[in-house]
Amino acid sequence: MAKVLMKGNEALGAAAIKAGCRYFFGYPITPQNEVPEYMAREMPKAGGVFVQAESEVAAINMVYGAASTGARVMTSSSSPGISLKQEGLSYIAAAELPCLIVNMMRSGPGLGGIQPSQADYFQATRGGGNGDYYMPVFAPASVQELVDLVPLSFDLADEYRTPVMILGDGMIGQIMESVEFHEAPPRPLPSKEDWITVGTGEKRSPHIVNTLRIVPEVLEKFLNGYFNKLETIKQKECRWEEYGLEGAEIVLVAYGTTSRIVKSALASLAGEGIKAGLIRPITLWPYPQRAFDRIPPSAKALMSVEMSAGQMLDDVKIASAGRWPVHFFGRSGGMVPTPGEVAGAVKQLLGDRE
Amino acid sequence: MKDQGFLEEIIIAGFGGQGVLSAGMILAYAGMLEGKNVAWLPSYGPEMRGGTANCNVVLSDDPVGSPVVSQADTLIVMNGPSLDKFENHVRPGGIIIVNSSLIERKVSRKDVTAYYFPLNDAAAELGSAKAANIVLLGAYMALKGFPQKPAVLESFLKVFGEGKKKFLPINEQALLKGQSLVN
Numbered sequence: 001m002a003k004v005l006m007k008g009n010e011a012l013g014a015a016a017i018k019a020g021c022r023y024f025f026g027y028p029i030t031p032q033n034e035v036p037e038y039m040a041r042e043m044p045k046a047g048g049v050f051v052q053a054e055s056e057v058a059a060i061n062m063v064y065g066a067a068s069t070g071a072r073v074m075t076s077s078s079s080p081g082i083s084l085k086q087e088g089l090s091y092i093a094a095a096e097l098p099c100l101i102v103n104m105m106r107s108g109p110g111l112g113g114i115q116p117s118q119a120d121y122f123q124a125t126r127g128g129g130n131g132d133y134y135m136p137v138f139a140p141a142s143v144q145e146l147v148d149l150v151p152l153s154f155d156l157a158d159e160y161r162t163p164v165m166i167l168g169d170g171m172i173g174q175i176m177e178s179v180e181f182h183e184a185p186p187r188p189l190p191s192k193e194d195w196i197t198v199g200t201g202e203k204r205s206p207h208i209v210n211t212l213r214i215v216p217e218v219l220e221k222f223l224n225g226y227f228n229k230l231e232t233i234k235q236k237e238c239r240w241e242e243y244g245l246e247g248a249e250i251v252l253v254a255y256g257t258t259s260r261i262v263k264s265a266l267a268s269l270a271g272e273g274i275k276a277g278l279i280r281p282i283t284l285w286p287y288p289q290r291a292f293d294r295i296p297p298s299a300k301a302l303m304s305v306e307m308s309a310g311q312m313l314d315d316v317k318i319a320s321a322g323r324w325p326v327h328f329f330g331r332s333g334g335m336v337p338t339p340g341e342v343a344g345a346v347k348q349l350l351g352d353r354e
Numbered sequence: 355m356k357d358q359g360f361l362e363e364i365i366i367a368g369f370g371g372q373g374v375l376s377a378g379m380i381l382a383y384a385g386m387l388e389g390k391n392v393a394w395l396p397s398y399g400p401e402m403r404g405g406t407a408n409c410n411v412v413l414s415d416d417p418v419g420s421p422v423v424s425q426a427d428t429l430i431v432m433n434g435p436s437l438d439k440f441e442n443h444v445r446p447g448g449i450i451i452v453n454s455s456l457i458e459r460k461v462s463r464k465d466v467t468a469y470y471f472p473l474n475d476a477a478a479e480l481g482s483a484k485a486a487n488i489v490l491l492g493a494y495m496a497l498k499g500f501p502q503k504p505a506v507l508e509s510f511l512k513v514f515g516e517g518k519k520k521f522l523p524i525n526e527q528a529l530l531k532g533q534s535l536v537n
Contacts, residue, residue, distance in 0.1 A: 005383050005392070005512070031398055114398070142417075175421050176379065176394040178386045257421070264419030338424040 003180050008143045009034035009173040012102060012166075013042060015150035016074055018181060021100070022048035023073040025062035027055055027081060030114045031170035032104035035076040056081045060088030060101075067097035068209045070196035072154055076102035078170070079120050080111055083128065089163060090129025094211035096226070098157035100150070102166045104173035107334035115334025116170035118256060121311035124167050125285040132223060134230055136237060137165045137284040139255040143177040145282075151184035158189045160233055167284060169307065171257045171336065233286055240288035241280040244270075247298050248277030250346060251324075253316050254305040255281045257336075262305050264339035269346060276346055284312070289319040303327040303349065305342055307335075359415035360390070362498070363423040366490075367408035367440055368432025368453070373487030376513055377430075378409035380491060383509035384501035385413040393421040406435055413500075428498070430490060432473070433457065451493060453486070469497065471535045477528060485528040492532020503529060 006014070013035055016024070024039040036052060043050040053059035059075050066073040077085065082103045092099060103124065107117035120128075124137045136156055140146035146168065153164040197207050213219035241259075244266055245251065254262040259280040269276050277299070279291045295302075302324045304313040310328045317326045329345040331337045364381065368374040375396050382394035395410045410423040425445040431437040432453045444450055446465040455474035471493050477486040491506060501509075503526075510525055511518065 003386060005379075005386055005394070170398070171395065171421065174396055174398050176382060176392075177418070177421075178392055260418070261420040261422065267419065336422050338422065339420050340424060 003178045005176050006143060006179050007034055007174065007176050008146055008168065009104070010038045011143050011147050011179050012076070012150065012173075013038035015147040015181065016100070016154075017042060017046045017048070019072065019151040019154045019184065021072040021074050021154065022046065023063075023066045023071050024048070024050050025053050025059040025066070025073070025075050026051075026077065027053050027059050029078045029081045031106055031116075031173050032076050032078050032102070034173070035102065035104075056084035057088065060085035060092075063099050063101075064088055064092050064095070064097065067092060067099040068095070068197045070192035070198070072098075072158075074100035074102065076104065078104045078106045078114075079108050079117070080106075082120065082123070086123070086129040088129075089135075090127070090131050090133060091211050092163045093127075093129070093133035093135060094131065095209050096161040097163070097209070098154070098161055099163050100153050100157060100166065101163055102168065105167065105169040107332065113334040114170065116257065116307060116336055117332065117334055118169060118258060118307040119309070119311065119332060120167070121284065121306070121308060124165055125287070125315070133226075134285050135163045135165055136160075136233060136286070137167050138239075139167050139282060139284050140172060141256055141259045141280065143172065143175060143179050146172060147179050147181060148184075149282075155184070155187045155189060156233075156237065158192070159187065160229055161195075162229075162233075167256070169257055237283060238286050238288040238290060239282035240291045241278075241282060242291065242294060243278040243280060244275070245277035245279075245294065245296055245299075247275050248296065249275050249298060250301050250303060250350065251277045251279060251295050251299045252303050252305050252342075252346070253279045253281070253312070255284060255312065258305055258307055261337055261339055262342055265342035265346070268339060268343050272347075274346065274350065281312075284315075287315045287319065292319040292321075292323075295324070299324060301325050301327060301349065303329060303346065305337065305345075306330045307337070308332055360413070361415070362413045362428065363426050364411040364413075364428045364430065365408060365423050365426040365440055365443060366411065366430045366432075367406060367436035369435075370405060370407045372407070372432045373484070374407050374430075374432055375409050377487040377491055378411045379513045380506060380509045381494070381501070382411050382413070383512050384505040385411075387505040387508060388501050390414060391416065391418050393418040395421045406433075406439065408436065408440070428494070430494065431457065432486070432490070434459070437461070449497070451490070451497070453490070455486070469493070469536075471532075473532075476531050476535060480524065480527055480531055482524050482528065485525065488525050488528035489532040489535070492529035493535050494532070495529065496533040496536035
């Protein structure tokens with residue numbers, strides 16, 4: 001298929017339908033409104049169902065229901081709306097149901113603003129709902145990567161029976177870039193026959209979706225199996241990009257759209273003879289800690305760059321395991337850092353060290 | 355970074371309804387059709403209704419880094435407030451295209467090249483006041499030497515839809531009009 005110029009939000013919708021998603025439940029919020037708009041228009045053409053729910057809480061519980069039948073289902077929202085979905089998300093994780101949740105982050109806390117932000121990192125990677133759960137979280141840096149991560153997200157959700165989140169921001173939702181829709185490499189997926197609630201036909205006992213496990217021994221036994229599953233995901237599903245690490249004096253760590261701003265900063269630093277590299281986590285959970293073992297001895301410090309007050313910073317510190325001093329540069333409140341600001345922060349840090 | 359291959363960073367700004375977002379979209383689409391990596395990023399938010407609108411366009415041989423343009427190679431301003439807001443967001447040596455139909459003042463910076471074109475008047479002469487943004491594209495093409503007219507006309511259909519094909523001739527005239535303002 002030829003390249004087309006598409007908005008991130010619309011490309012997301014197109015990729016989801018192409019990946020076999022046939023159910024979308026959502027509620028409007030800027031800056032992701034083009035997702036439900038696209039789905040309202042295109043999902044019926046694909047024989048699917050679009051519902052604009054009465055609230056985010058309703059939408060996530062519709063996802064819960066559809067996922068119980070084994071259908072490919074998704075919802076999308078932006079920060080305050082994703083907060084409203086946390087209870088449902090915890091239930092979906094506890095019921096081990098596959099689905100895709102997309103958060104095009106805007107600034108917070110509270111209603112905050114509508115400009116791009118990365119301040120929901122903790123919520124996405126630590127489990128914003130109650131209980132001991134995690135879910136895979138992907139952070140696309142371009143519309144093309146967003147489109148490529150959608151089928152992978154649905155496949156991972158089916159393979160591990162888990163909700164999967166794509167964590168974008170207002171910029172990736174609003175930007176138009178050229179994009180190509182590739183055929184996703186087929187992934188062998190387990191049958192859903194032994195758990196989906198689609199009617200017994202009076203030929204078997206009912207499958208039951210339930211998250212109430214009132215007997216502690218029963219719940220702990222379930223959780224031990226659940227944690228084993230998370231461990232497998234940690235081992236097998238970490239993804240990241242390494243950029244310009246060789247000979248780097250300092251390694252920056254950034255994800256999503258911020259990583260692109262960092263790449264522009266690195267190019268201007270290189271022009272001034274300063275070698276700086278980048279680790280770009282593509283999965284935020286599981287966090288690609290192994291990437292940090294590949295940092296060369298030339299590196300004397302790390303710097304996390306984020307559109308927040310410093311959230312991924314914690315994961316960078318954990319991954320660094322005390323091997324390097326870890327610094328931070330960020331803008332928040334919907335302010336987007338410029339390449340010049342990032343380059344300036346690096347130069348100031350290197351200057352301070354001399 | 356500038357010597358590592360073609361890179362053109364553009365800010366187009368005006369008030370809502372002047373077609374600055376669609377002009378940027380056509381530019382990005384045409385850039386893509388001519389083999390460039392492109393990004394188009396709109397301002398979005400409460401300021402769009404009745405207020406100012408702007409978009410950033412990046413055309414590049416390399417994958418596009420920051421899609422946010424803080425120091426533009428080219429700034430195009432369709433109204434006065436946009437010139438006030440973005441005059442300092444142009445790199446030294448860059449250019450500023452000013453819609454002199456609506457902007458009376460001159461560019462105050464001395465380290466950029468300013469061009470003054472009466473885009474609204476030129477569009478009105480064609481009998482299509484709404485085509486000022488297309489006249490603008492014609493002027494841009496003449497100044498920069500890209501993108502080429504076939505790519506721009508194809509992009510027009512991609513952005514506005516095949517249903518707007520009947521407006522292709524007037525838009526082609528608007529492009530030529532814009533080019534004539536430069537030459």
